[in-house]
Amino acid sequence: MIYVPRSILLIPGYMLDEKLWDEFEIYLPKEWSVLHGPLEGGKTIREIARHLAAISPHKMTVIGFSLGGYIARQLAADFPDQVDSLVIIASSLREDTIHQIEAKRQLIQSLSASNFKGLSSTSIARSLHPCNASKSELIAHIKQMGNRLGYEALVTQSALRREGVPAAMIQCPTLIIAGSDDSLRPFEEVKELAEAIPGALLKSITDSGHMLPLEQPQKLATVIIDWLMKK
Numbered sequence: 473m474i475y476v477p478r479s480i481l482l483i484p485g486y487m488l489d490e491k492l493w494d495e496f497e498i499y500l501p502k503e504w505s506v507l508h509g510p511l512e513g514g515k516t517i518r519e520i521a522r523h524l525a526a527i528s529p530h531k532m533t534v535i536g537f538s539l540g541g542y543i544a545r546q547l548a549a550d551f552p553d554q555v556d557s558l559v560i561i562a563s564s565l566r567e568d569t570i571h572q573i574e575a576k577r578q579l580i581q582s583l584s585a586s587n588f589k590g591l592s593s594t595s596i597a598r599s600l601h602p603c604n605a606s607k608s609e610l611i612a613h614i615k616q617m618g619n620r621l622g623y624e625a626l627v628t629q630s631a632l633r634r635e636g637v638p639a640a641m642i643q644c645p646t647l648i649i650a651g652s653d654d655s656l657r658p659f660e661e662v663k664e665l666a667e668a669i670p671g672a673l674l675k676s677i678t679d680s681g682h683m684l685p686l687e688q689p690q691k692l693a694t695v696i697i698d699w700l701m702k703k
Contacts, residue, residue: 475501478700479529483509485538485562486629487591487618492537496685499693507532511543511625517632521546525554533700535559537685538657539629541665542637548646549638557703558646559696562657562682565665567635576630588626590618601653601681610686639668646672647699649692651680673699 480500484492490508497506513523521543534555536544541563548555568576596614597605604610618626646669650662659676666674675695680687 473501475503475697475701478504479532480504480506481509481524481528481532481534482506483524483534483536483540483544484511484617485540486511487621487626488537488614489617489620491613491617492685496689496693499690499697501697505529509534509540509543511540511629515628515631517543517546517634517637518550520632521550525551528554530554531556533557533559535561535696536563537561538563538682539632542632542634545637545639545642545669548642548644552643555644557700558642558644559649559699560646560665561649561684561692562651562654562662563648563665564657564661565639565668566661567633580627580630583623583626585623588619588623590615599656599682601651601679601687603679604681604683604687614683614686639665640670642669645703647696648672648674649684649695650674650676651682651684651687652676652678653680654682654684656682675699 482493489510500506507528509524511520514520524547532555534544534547541560544558544560548558593611593615596611648662648666650659663674666672677684677688677691677695684692
């Protein structure tokens, strides 16, 4: 099958980098141009979105995972002429709770630039489907992404406030994807997000926890390609 050329911007989640998408990208059409949007260039979600808009094509499909989904929403709302379609994976409409904010603060205080080696294996395992929670290579891969980003990225990303990120004002075609066994962003929470964005379509992928691009990369790519082909 020949696909129409398309520009794709991939935005990772909390303490993850472009390696999140390695296997997922294998299943994308070769005609598509892929750009990676790191979570940098600012101290707020809006500043990061503005930075990504400045380094990205004028017309693109934005795909955001987890925390990257918040940034993708801000990007679509602030730059509607630039974002022609939006895909949000395993993300949420909700702000951090007081408990979550305090947990991040305590994590930062317990670590330093000299001893931070990535997120803990225990917390990573909790984000995975039960069938994947004991896969040491997968856990190590996720941990290494955080290690590469380093302590300063942990501080910056932990401080990003998630309130006020637009949803209802997004006007481009939007696909929301949930993992069927996501303990971090349960289906009902992802459904809230889909219901808040006008005309958004909600899809669920089976046999996956939170880390959909790593746990089910082929299924994820298929759902996105099929949706974009019908758009």
